[in-house]
Amino acid sequence: MILQLLFAGVITGSVYALVAIGYTLIYGVLKFINFAHGEICAVGAFLAYSFNKQLGVPFAPAVLLSIILTSLLGIGADKIAYRPLRRSHRLILLISAIGISVILRNAIALVYGSYVRSLRGYALPRVYSFAGVNFTSIQIAIIASSVVFMFLLHLFLSRTRQGRAIRATSEDPEIASIFGVKTEGAISLTFGIASGLAAFGGIFIALEHDLDPNMGVMLGFKAFTASVIGGIGNVPGAMLGGYLLGLIENLSAGYISSRYKDAITLCILIGMLIARPHGLLRRREG
């Protein structure tokens, strides 16, 4: 049983990691927790649903379209609701972020109503078995693609010019702009990437569970917890935190109770914030 739980933990962990990276990236450039990030995941999932189930677009292109649109939405949200507040008091920015999350969540509910919707196929997936663990090809695909995305992100951030621009903007926007880095462009790009990853996270969740307009709330909360575990602002930390949280959550659901899963996450968050608010990985400070 433990192996099955660990496997489940890795799947959930992959999702949390993808979304947590988004929180951390945005925090890096803007030094604020984007409250609306969880809702972006939901948007991604629902858009994929619309393309695939309502418009009949094949799965892979539907996902791609969803990612693109969601990324654009993320960039748009920043331009409309956060950019005018770049120099405002932090509380004002937070309130605006709350507003965006409310708009997104309820817009989804408005458009899609309360019917139960699902992104899953009609046929039951084939279940394979190995070393006592049951798994489907979809689950393997989720884990594999998550790893691939994280790797690609790592390459992007460390090898490309724009990636460096984002990192420089996170560290010292004033000096970065001296050398010609367009900080607003870097911020928009960050939102685009974070939102794209969030869309993946949402879609992956939707492959295993039904779609729900409120899915973003707890997902966002948990992914946030994951990024805190790894140290907010630290991308590898977000990945680590995501997997750790996924594992802990599934193990406790299996051995303690699945009903109080969420409460356990909250306790972990509070515990982390009290004991080690800077996360498990110490960030290298110069």
Added chain:
Amino acid sequence: MERVILRIENLSESFGGVKALDDVSLEIEEGKITSLIGPNGAGKTTLFNIITGFLKPSSGRVIFQGRRIDGLSPHKIAKLGISRTFQENRLFLNMTVLENVLTAMEYKYSETLLHTILRTRRLREEERERRKRAVEILELVRLLEKRNELAKNLSYGQQKLLMIAMALSREPKLLLHVDEPVAGVHPDAIKEIMKVLRRIREEGRSIFLIEHNIEVVREISDKVVVLNGGRKIAEGDPSEVLNDKNVLTGYLGSWNLSHLLRDKPDMRRNPLSETILRVEDLKVKYDGLTAVEGVDLDVRKGETVALIGPNGAGKSTTLKAIFGLVKPDGGRIYFDGREITGYPPHEVVRAGIGYVPQGRRIFQRMTVEENLEIGGYLLSRGKLEEAKSRVFERFPILKERKDLPAGRLSGGEQQMLAVARALMLDPKLILFDEPSLGLAPKAVDVVYDIIGMLREDGKSIVIVEQNISRALSISDRVYVYKIGGIELCGSAEEVRERLSESGTIVG
């Protein structure tokens, strides 16, 4: 026998490899005014922050009235009887002057919920007393008539007095006050503050004062402590300390510089005659206050020009205005034949000026090579590689360390990286803002060797420097600043003579 109210024992503080304070010990005597002086980056503010609980020391102890207080939180220390002001004017801007003082005070009943809601007699008495005392204090600082004015509407000097009033209203046993030099503040305001400080001393309180104006230090201090590079270099009577050779040569500049310079190789040359940078009648304001005014300076091609003078005089501001980090409120700037007044930094960089900021400001979490790549952000792929090889050739040490995160380099190496980064676009003119700040003397040697190298390459250089001997050793011409503008200028030789004649102390 003087009573010691605050004792600092072997205090050290490090921030990620930089030693801000190094084994500092000193004593503040009760009922006296002790001044703390020293150049920028000497650790004065760090010391204040540790005493008041905003920072935890890496090692050492702070003992207040016999009780150890290092590591306590700021509000607990405030409650023990230590008050402070801040370098920047910190006030509750949206409250009135009177409200600011009332809020600052210490209360027993008025800060508890029960008494507040029930409006008990004790609360009302306490409020009455406090209000009376607040009025007294406002009268002392001459702000009584402004008591219903919002704090944000006060002038800079008035805000400073209000800050002192707030700190005083807590009836502190020890007041830590930071006096910042600002251009455009009326000399009467300075007298006003001195008067207030004296009154506070008369009340039996102790004052620990960070001061930049040597005249003020001379006039009101009972004792002077000098900090430089995180170390205490002198402590004692003002007349002794201010004439102490170590203090003067290290920080205050002096008429004894020549014996230092004789040991340094002659690095001065004759410049070419073309002007590469001209600044005309520059004026810059911050928050309505004039930081600099009437600044005229010239840099000829291949020349090294130094800007020296006291803290807050406007040297860095001048540099920032040239580079586009602040917008000038008047005047013009010409570079290499074009006007660049008001150009944003990335345009200035494109035009051919490089900038090495104060405190280096390299990207600590990015590697050495990546830092350079940001320096060359505007270059195309091919040109970027060229620039990198060029720079690595110049600085082989950086090439060795190119994959290390910049934060792991030593102080001198980081400064080298900052310079290398500025050189990526092959600028004709390079601006250095306090290159020796916060560096150990050996590291400073390294930096100045680099500057020497750049001179040999024919670059034009402007350098803002607190350390007079260094500045004079490397420059062709020097501009000496006073608060708010330029006092005199001339060749390094001339300036040295003028300084020793007039006995002007620059710091």
Added chain:
Amino acid sequence: MSYILHILIMSGIYSILSIGLNITAGYTGVLSLAHASFFGIGAYTSSILMKDFGMPFLIALVSGGCLASVSSVAVGLPTLRLREDYFLIATLGFCEIIHSLFLNLESVTNGPRGIMGIPYPSIAGYKIDTGAEYLLLTLVVLSAAVFCSYRISKTQFGRVLKAIREDETLALSLGKNPVRYKTYSLMIGAFLAGLGGSLYAHFMNFIDPSSFTLNESIFIFCMIVLGGLGSITGSILGALVLVSLPELLRFVGLPDPVAATLRQVIYGVLLVVFMIFRPQGLLGGVRLRWRG
């Protein structure tokens, strides 16, 4: 009971909630999304005490407030020392958890079916069961809330709260302990929310978990944003406007669930628009200092 009376009573109850949140978020700058949870805890406590244990109304009322206040310490104690955004998300989590507790602790709360037949309040034997009487009761509690808020605002206690909101570093250097005051303001806000919850429960005679969700917290939040952070009259005005608004929408003829969701979207837009264009609210509450 007349329609207008109903709206007035609800406005009054929500005013109590918004005044409470105004003390927490408006005066002290502590942004919290847990307010609906305190509302709910007050409602459930009061209902259960009166219905199942036969306690007199006044005790149920005050107990509702007290239990809400105590629970606010549970979320505040570990998290108030942290930065605002962390605290905000922690309160979000708290809100969701309390909501799921309401849904899952069936033995206590009767789960999703809710509690029915909550008795009307009675004071000293006199039963309050008409609209006018309930309005009076609500106004009495509201006046007490306004009074407390006013007293706080005009005294040193209130000044310290505002000082902490404006410049925590400066407040620290002046001997004020921010965590202590933030906790107090959270507790006061929660207490008032609990009182409001009790009044709500005994007015509607029925409560269920769906009234105490994150959406509800945001609803209350919008009231103080609309009215102006830090303004007492603003909080009341905000409550009045936002309680009446759905009634107006009803006249437009949209089906209820759509109207409810549309309302939420409007609240979201309201928050964003006000933050960008008029952060001080309609009545010009506090002007938060710009940074940088």
